[in-house]
Amino acid sequence: PTGRRPLMAGNWKMNLNHLEAIALTQKLAFSLTEKQLSDVEVVVLPPFVDLRSVQTLIDGDKLLLGYGAQDLSPHVSGAYTGDVSGGMLAKLGCQYVVVGHSERRAYHHEDDALVAAKVKAALTNDITPILCVGEGLEVREAGNHVAHTVGQLDAALKGLKSDQVEKVVVAYEPIWAIGTGKTATPEDAQEVIGALRGRLAERHGNTADRVRILYGGSVKANNIAAIMAQPDVDGALVGGASINAEEFVRICRYQE
Numbered sequence: 001p002t003g004r005r006p007l008m009a010g011n012w013k014m015n016l017n018h019l020e021a022i023a024l025t026q027k028l029a030f031s032l033t034e035k036q037l038s039d040v041e042v043v044v045l046p047p048f049v050d051l052r053s054v055q056t057l058i059d060g061d062k063l064l065l066g067y068g069a070q071d072l073s074p075h076v077s078g079a080y081t082g083d084v085s086g087g088m089l090a091k092l093g094c095q096y097v098v099v100g101h102s103e104r105r106a107y108h109h110e111d112d113a114l115v116a117a118k119v120k121a122a123l124t125n126d127i128t129p130i131l132c133v134g135e136g137l138e139v140r141e142a143g144n145h146v147a148h149t150v151g152q153l154d155a156a157l158k159g160l161k162s163d164q165v166e167k168v169v170v171a172y173e174p175i176w177a178i179g180t181g182k183t184a185t186p187e188d189a190q191e192v193i194g195a196l197r198g199r200l201a202e203r204h205g206n207t208a209d210r211v212r213i214l215y216g217g218s219v220k221a222n223n224i225a226a227i228m229a230q231p232d233v234d235g236a237l238v239g240g241a242s243i244n245a246e247e248f249v250r251i252c253r254y255q256e
């Protein structure tokens with residue numbers, strides 16, 4: 001009874017062409033009831049090239065699924081070959097965009113300043129950023145995971161007012177748990193997510209109670225319920241398991 005609606009977001013990463021994207025989206029919509037989709041918000045995050053097809057299907061058939069992108073440019077428009085702007089995503093009806101995923105931080109050298117600029121670009125276009133934060137194995141083993149992750153949160157939200165922070169979704173994704181089959185324990189997830197909410201409360205008061213904070217990292221149908229039972233966990237950002245319709249549907253039905 002936190003008043004925060006649970007959110008299950010499927011990060012497809014670089015998987016599925018637009019035809020496969022349509023098939024998966026249809027399967028999800030038809031496997032979940034209206035009641036299930038009102039209790040839990042279910043969002044798909046396909047590759048850019050799939051978005052138009054997914055949007056046409058979801059809007060055309062009035063499916064109760066949300067959709068968004070995996071990244072955006074911090075710039076409005078111009079000579080940025082290969083990039084996609086927040087304005088383009090907003091025009092396509094995207095409600096969400098992933099920002100600061102550890103794979104982008106690692107393979108595209110995205111630093112905190114760029115991540116903060118992307119958060120701003122999303123908000124400017126009325127798109128909810130799903131801001132990813134989380135520590136690597138070395139930081140965890142040194143016991144610095146809370147400070148590291150809270151520091152990433154501070155950097156990404158720098159300069160934002162509380163009414164903007166309220167529109168952000170945060171995802172705690174320990175890098176050592178992403179795609180590795182090594183899930184954080186529910187207590188590990190709660191420790192950091194509780195600390196993130198505590199920091200939001202320090203900086204933004206009651207707004208912290210309204211911000212949804214997700215866990216991500218090898219979420220599967222068989223571990224989601226225990227993670228969701230933690231008081232500060234409001235949902236999950238699901239990678240690998242989100243491109244398997246049956247598995248993702250079971251994750252979305254974690255309450256049953």
Ligand code: PEP
Pocket residue numbers: 011013173177178179180181216217218219237238239240241
């Ligand atoms: C992710 O990519 O955000 C993620 C959590 O991946 P996985 O579920 O595959 O660990």
